[in-house]
Amino acid sequence: MKTFKKLKEFYLPYKKYLLISIFFMILVIATTLVYPIILQVIIDDVIISGKYDLIPMLVVLYMIIMLVKGVSTFIQQYTGDLFGIKSVYKLRNSLYEKLQYLPFRFYDNAKTGDLMSRLTADVEGFRFFLSFGIAEFVRFILFVGISVVVMLTYSIPLTLVTIIALPFLIVVVNKFDKKVHPAFREVRRSFGRLNTKVQENISGINTVKSLSREDFEIEQFNDFNFDFRNRNLYNAGLWAKYFPLMEFIGNLSVILLLSYGGYLVIYGDLKPGELVAFYSLVGYIIQPIMFLGFIINMFSQAKASGERLLEILEEPIEITENETSVKEKRIIGDVEFQNVTLTYPNDENAALKNITFHAKAGSTIGLIGSTGSGKTSITQLLTRFYEPVKGRVLIDGIDVKDYSIKTLRSQIGFVMQETFLFSSTIKANISYGRPDATMEEIIDAAKRAQAHDFIMELPDGYDTILGERGLGLSGGQKQRIAIARAICLNPSILILDDATSAVDMETEFAIQKAMEEVMANRTTFIIAHRISSLKHADQIFVLENGEIVEQGVHEELIQKQGIYRRIYDIQYKDREAILKS
Numbered sequence: 001m002k003t004f005k006k007l008k009e010f011y012l013p014y015k016k017y018l019l020i021s022i023f024f025m026i027l028v029i030a031t032t033l034v035y036p037i038i039l040q041v042i043i044d045d046v047i048i049s050g051k052y053d054l055i056p057m058l059v060v061l062y063m064i065i066m067l068v069k070g071v072s073t074f075i076q077q078y079t080g081d082l083f084g085i086k087s088v089y090k091l092r093n094s095l096y097e098k099l100q101y102l103p104f105r106f107y108d109n110a111k112t113g114d115l116m117s118r119l120t121a122d123v124e125g126f127r128f129f130l131s132f133g134i135a136e137f138v139r140f141i142l143f144v145g146i147s148v149v150v151m152l153t154y155s156i157p158l159t160l161v162t163i164i165a166l167p168f169l170i171v172v173v174n175k176f177d178k179k180v181h182p183a184f185r186e187v188r189r190s191f192g193r194l195n196t197k198v199q200e201n202i203s204g205i206n207t208v209k210s211l212s213r214e215d216f217e218i219e220q221f222n223d224f225n226f227d228f229r230n231r232n233l234y235n236a237g238l239w240a241k242y243f244p245l246m247e248f249i250g251n252l253s254v255i256l257l258l259s260y261g262g263y264l265v266i267y268g269d270l271k272p273g274e275l276v277a278f279y280s281l282v283g284y285i286i287q288p289i290m291f292l293g294f295i296i297n298m299f300s301q302a303k304a305s306g307e308r309l310l311e312i313l314e315e316p317i318e319i320t321e322n323e324t325s326v327k328e329k330r331i332i333g334d335v336e337f338q339n340v341t342l343t344y345p346n347d348e349n350a351a352l353k354n355i356t357f358h359a360k361a362g363s364t365i366g367l368i369g370s371t372g373s374g375k376t377s378i379t380q381l382l383t384r385f386y387e388p389v390k391g392r393v394l395i396d397g398i399d400v401k402d403y404s405i406k407t408l409r410s411q412i413g414f415v416m417q418e419t420f421l422f423s424s425t426i427k428a429n430i431s432y433g434r435p436d437a438t439m440e441e442i443i444d445a446a447k448r449a450q451a452h453d454f455i456m457e458l459p460d461g462y463d464t465i466l467g468e469r470g471l472g473l474s475g476g477q478k479q480r481i482a483i484a485r486a487i488c489l490n491p492s493i494l495i496l497d498d499a500t501s502a503v504d505m506e507t508e509f510a511i512q513k514a515m516e517e518v519m520a521n522r523t524t525f526i527i528a529h530r531i532s533s534l535k536h537a538d539q540i541f542v543l544e545n546g547e548i549v550e551q552g553v554h555e556e557l558i559q560k561q562g563i564y565r566r567i568y569d570i571q572y573k574d575r576e577a578i579l580k581s
């Protein structure tokens with residue numbers, strides 16, 4: 001119940017639909033329970049006692065009851081559905097919203113396919129319970145309760161004999177619940193794994209094909225699919241085992257009823273019509289009790305699904321802001337790191353150790369160093385993608401923690417190492433961070449990123465629709481669109497993380513030239529492996545194992561005969577050799 005309690009904010013606002021549904025369900029049940037009573041009257045009063053003049057009245061009564069039942073069933077079902085559909089609409093939105101704000105740390109370990117199955121299959125499982133499960137449970141209680149009361153008015157001893165086997169039925173149903181719930185949780189998990197496999201495979205299909213790993217992938221999928229199949233089979237086995245047992249116990253009640261009830265009729269202690277009515281009423285008890293298995297099933301699924309949904313909803317956002325957070329400030333771009341240490345979750349080694357530096361507003365900072373030395377990590381602290389475990393990161397003298405996330409990120413243009421383009425138009429991709437940008441601004445950004453010419457060569461120019469992964473564009477073209485996207489933001493701080501790694505030297509040079517003007521009034525961080533990309537920077541930091549081991553301008557660093565010089569020698573050796581020859 002804890003799971004449902006925690007999710008109450010999603011369904012309680014719509015409880016009126018549930019209440020209406022239950023009210024009309026009571027009408028449905030009441031009208032249904034009148035059938036056996038009418039049957040009893042027809043047998044005992046009309047047929048046996050010969051009061052045939054009652055027939056027209058009974059027919060009219062029957063028709064009215066049918067009509068009431070029909071209308072009530074419609075309202076009960078529709079409002080029940082409304083309750084479920086409206087609740088999960090809100091739930092689905094909240095889950096998606098939560099996913100937007102969860103920190104990078106969450107996504108480091110999250111699996112896309114699994115998340116997708118939570119947002120679809122689990123939400124649906126929960127809806128099914130809200131729409132049908134709750135109503136069916138109430139129906140069960142009412143049917144059983146009212147039927148027993150009606151039976152008691154006919155004959156107390158016969159009622160007791162008939163329901164004597166029912167506690168056993170409840171024990172079996174309870175046992176079934178204990179087994180079926182964990183089984184369902186496993187089915188859900190297995191489905192999540194299956195989804196993850198498919199999603200990863202589609203995303204990485206280029207790698208799979210280029211390495212001819214199709215057979216391996218098929219085999220792996222088969223394993224996951226086999227697991228999913230087995231778990232479903234186990235579940236089906238539980239159903240197959242328990243359902244006949246429940247039916248058997250239910251039928252025992254019918255045997256007891258017919259034996260003892262027949263005896264009572266023979267000795268005149270019960271009228272034949274009452275026995276027939278009893279027989280129908282027992283059906284109304286046994287059926288819902290057996291159906292209880294199905295309700296429990298729905299409940300178990302919903303509980304398992306609810307737990308998985310809560311795992312997302314209760315995941316801490318961590319990066320918080322409050323009313324005092326700095327908003328509406330135009331960032332100038334003065335950046336300072338004070339003894340900053342960063343340790344990623346699940347990694348005991350610090351990715352950055354005691355980093356201290358000052359970058360004046362408008363200056364250009366070059367970051368170079370071997371892979372994994374911490375270059376990207378430095379820039380990710382600026383945007384608060386991660387938080388330092390020690391030290392402070394200041395922008396314009398204010399700790400980044402004190403900025404509202406929106407204010408901070410809307411003024412920092414980040415061209416990431418891996419370019420991601422949405423499956424929409426080029427225009428929409430460039431203006432993604434600033435949807436109100438005019439066409440002139442979009443074109444201007446594209447021109448500066450050296451992207452305008454190739455965009456104009458595409459069939460629909462800026463209206464060309466890109467595939468999910470920017471299909472149809474080369475790596476360098478995608479990078480240039482990503483650069484245009486960052487420029488379009490008109491940021492105060494620009495971060496170019498290996499942003500020109502996929503373009504040829506000539507294009508890089510052209511981009512650099514065009515960027516000179518863009519960078520003029522912005523603090524720019526250039527992360528690069530090529531010295532040519534950052535040699536004009538005002539300050540260059542050489543990183544090694546999370547520490548700044550050398551710093552200075554290009555000429556100074558060349559004189560030092562250190563790491564920078566070594567990189568320079570390797571990269572320029574060939575050029576000098578060519579020049580000499």
Ligand SMILES: Nc1ncnc2c1ncn2[C@@H]1O[C@H](COP(=O)(O)OP(=O)(O)OP(=O)(O)O)[C@@H](O)[C@H]1O
Pocket residue numbers: 108344345347351369370371372373374375376377378417
């Ligand atoms: N999200 C993360 N979770 C755990 N560890 C991480 C994460 N991101 C980076 N690291 C680790 O932190 C260290 C620094 O990584 P970072 O990406 O900053 O290096 P880099 O210098 O930018 O490398 P590259 O040139 O290859 O991009 C590496 O050891 C890396 O494995």
